[in-house]
Amino acid sequence: MAESEEFLFMEKCKGVNGIDKIVLRQGRGISVEIYLYGAHVTSWKNDGEELLFMSSKTNFKPPKPIRGGIPICFPQFSDMGNLDKHGFARNKFWSIDDDPPSFPAMPSHKAFVDLILKPSGEDLRIWPHSYEFRLRIILGPGGDLMFTSRIKNTNTDGKPFSFKFAFHTYFSVSDISEVRVEGLETLDYLDNLKNRDHYTEQGDSIMFESEIDKIYLDTPSKIAIIDHGQKKTLVLKKEGLPDAVVWNPWEKKAKSLVDFGDDEYKTMLCVEAAAIEKSIVLKPGEEWQGKMDLMVNFSSYSSGYLDPKSAVL
Ligand SMILES: O=P(O)(O)OC[C@H]1O[C@H](O)[C@H](O)[C@@H](O)[C@@H]1O
Numbered sequence: 001m002a003e004s005e006e007f008l009f010m011e012k013c014k015g016v017n018g019i020d021k022i023v024l025r026q027g028r029g030i031s032v033e034i035y036l037y038g039a040h041v042t043s044w045k046n047d048g049e050e051l052l053f054m055s056s057k058t059n060f061k062p063p064k065p066i067r068g069g070i071p072i073c074f075p076q077f078s079d080m081g082n083l084d085k086h087g088f089a090r091n092k093f094w095s096i097d098d099d100p101p102s103f104p105a106m107p108s109h110k111a112f113v114d115l116i117l118k119p120s121g122e123d124l125r126i127w128p129h130s131y132e133f134r135l136r137i138i139l140g141p142g143g144d145l146m147f148t149s150r151i152k153n154t155n156t157d158g159k160p161f162s163f164k165f166a167f168h169t170y171f172s173v174s175d176i177s178e179v180r181v182e183g184l185e186t187l188d189y190l191d192n193l194k195n196r197d198h199y200t201e202q203g204d205s206i207m208f209e210s211e212i213d214k215i216y217l218d219t220p221s222k223i224a225i226i227d228h229g230q231k232k233t234l235v236l237k238k239e240g241l242p243d244a245v246v247w248n249p250w251e252k253k254a255k256s257l258v259d260f261g262d263d264e265y266k267t268m269l270c271v272e273a274a275a276i277e278k279s280i281v282l283k284p285g286e287e288w289q290g291k292m293d294l295m296v297n298f299s300s301y302s303s304g305y306l307d308p309k310s311a312v313l
Helices: 121-126 250-256
Strands: 010-014 020-026 031-036 042-048 111-117 132-141 146-151 160-166 170-171 179-183 188-191 197-200 214-215 221-227 231-238 241-250 268-282 286-295
Touching: 010 111, 020 132, 031 121, 031 132, 121 132, 132 250, 146 160, 179 250, 179 268, 214 268, 221 268, 268 286
Parallel strands: none
Antiparallel strands: 010 020, 020 031, 031 042, 111 132, 132 146, 146 286, 160 268, 170 268, 179 221, 188 197, 188 214, 214 241, 221 231, 231 286, 241 268
16 A cells, blocks of 8 residues: 555544544544543544544533543542542643553554653642553454553652542443443442442342442443443443442433533443542552453344353453
């Protein structure tokens, strides 16, 4: 292929308000957009169809976080600490890591980017720890979206640090009343709407008819979001992230969020791969790794998606 015709698997460009953006592409309507502000994925398309929810009211104005897509919560989750809600990683400008230490990549993984976040002098006053947070985002040839998150303690004062973490994914759904989530039934959870008290989920797959904000504990490595309205199933696979948050603000809370449309709760669902209940603790020199893969299948049949023998995965 002539150089001028070369397919661009990765492109750097400008997004809303001139913020640097990376686009990963695989052809056939398969693409991902990532803002360097927050290392925030704002779009994931397969077959031309958008799979992530973005609020029509988000304004892409730092230091406010972007509402929708995939924000990263680090080193704090929610208000479980003294930092700003969900920590600072989603409000920082990340850099492209042009010289990432090598770690396994499949030869077929041509659409990828390595990002890095390190603290500035001012950041160290807010959270007095040195770290290197490396994030590799890969768009597979079939449209799978894969994240590897690596956080290293680079403190020179000999001190460990601890943190919580979440990939706060906002999935786009056709109609929240037509959606069910499989993989979380019968699990223990902390209910954010009830003082984070401990409960056990009953019954079958999770369905939605009111506000939900739960931290499921020790969850399986695969969770399926089955959208009957759109005949699609989104599968979330994870490693190193034992917990899973499920959030939908529903009508009343949606109205109280300035960057969220009043009716938009009907077309989104957050299912967040996370490490919350037990903080991760790293000594100087130690590194933690957490992975999340997202896949879509355009059919909403059965619960066979979580069967290890299923052809889907
Ligand atoms: O409004 P944000 O700071 O982005 O947080 C949005 C939501 O994130 C998580 O899902 C939390 O469990 C919720 O309690 C919170 O409301």
